[in-house]
Amino acid sequence: MHADNWLPLKKNIVRPDNRLLRLLDENTFQELAPYLEILTLPNGHVLAASGGVQDHLYFPVSCVLNIQGELADGSTAELTAISRNGFLGASALTGVRMPWGRVTAVHGGQLARVRSSIAATILRRAPKVLDEMLRYVVFSMHLMSLSLICQRHHSLDQRLARWLSGMMFLSRDHRLDVTHDQLGRYLGVRREGISETMKGFEVAGLLVSTRGHLEVVDAARLRARACGCLDEGRDTFMRFFPSHSLTHPLSQHAAPMGVRYERRYADVG
Ligand SMILES: [Zn+2]
Incomplete structure (x- = not known):
């Protein structure tokens, strides 16, 4: 750059x-x-x-x-x-x-x-901000440990659902510009495996995708397909940062789906 x-x-x-x-x-x-x-x-x-x-x-x-x-x-x-x-x-x-x-x-x-x-x-x-930064470093180490276990023990179907649900939350958007090749590199698997799993998600009505772009249309059901690492990551965040609200205005982008998704996180705080 x-x-x-x-x-x-x-x-x-x-x-x-x-x-x-x-x-x-x-x-x-x-x-x-x-x-x-x-x-x-x-x-x-x-x-x-x-x-x-x-x-x-x-x-x-x-x-x-x-x-x-x-x-x-x-x-x-x-x-x-x-x-x-x-x-x-x-x-x-x-x-x-x-x-x-x-x-x-x-x-x-x-x-x-x-x-x-x-x-x-x-x-x-x-010092208060430095303390928060130190907490974030330790939190990240927990997430990395979780990621290693997830890669070893959970299916690609579960992991992709976890990744998409988590990214939708972090980006505050139910639309993602990402190719199957990129998803393969992020999840450490072959592109063909991603394409096959994505096709299953589309047939199930969880998302629609075109080349390099996907849109989640049923966040609740996608989330239900994710492994427990999604909730574990959220719970770990709340343990480290209990005063921080994890709600976000996803509902601005897609009302019914966004409201359900937001509530799951709001309930925690
Ligand atoms: Zn997992």
């Missing part, structure tokens, strides 16, 4: 809608704001390939990032996804420059970043 694509946050602009940036007190945010940069990522954009080195902290605003492990032969599988609830770049915050996995914008949208050396200095004056 060319560095010139990043734009500095304009003065007096509304604070980026990322949970951690919203938690900063006004003085600390004003200190950080001159160093924040914003970029709008298109769907499927590869933010970082394996081997790149972290020197920024990234805060998703309206995009959802997908972090994949990648082997030397190019095989990949998703480790975790990061939305506006979290951030990426914890190792850079410690001063240790670790290589990336593969980072893709699985749902396009805005992303904010700040150089890690600057963030480390300013955020030390915001």
Whole structure:
């Protein structure tokens, strides 16, 4: 990615809608704001390939990032996804420059970043936010552990339903621009397996899809096909962040389906 694509946050602009940036007190945010940069990522954009080195902290605003492990032969599988609830770049915050996995914008949208050396200095004056960031790191480790067990023990049908339901929640949208090839790389399976499973979902009336685009039309039934890892991930989030509401305005996009989907999460909080 060319560095010139990043734009500095304009003065007096509304604070980026990322949970951690919203938690900063006004003085600390004003200190950080001159160093924040914003970029709008298109769907499927590869933010970082394996081997790149972290020197920024990234805060998703309206995009959802997908972090994949990648082997030397190019095989990949998703480790975790990061939305506006979290951030990426914890190792850079410690001063240790670790290589990336593969980072893709699985749902396009805005992303904010700040150089890690600057963030480390300013955020030390915001211990509550640092504590939340530490919690998010530990939460992400739990999700990665869950992902490993899920890949080993649950069927592709269950895993794809889990992935689609989870991504719909994180992106706040029941429409996703994603190809079968991309889904195969995220789930660590062959594209043919994805195509076959997607066809089953379509025949069952759970979603409709065209090339590179899908639309969930029955979120409740899709969700019922997912393995228990979907609820486990949600429950883990609520244990780490009990005061945070997981409701979202999905109903703006699709009333009956969205209302049902939203209620499942609202019940938890
Ligand atoms: Zn699972």
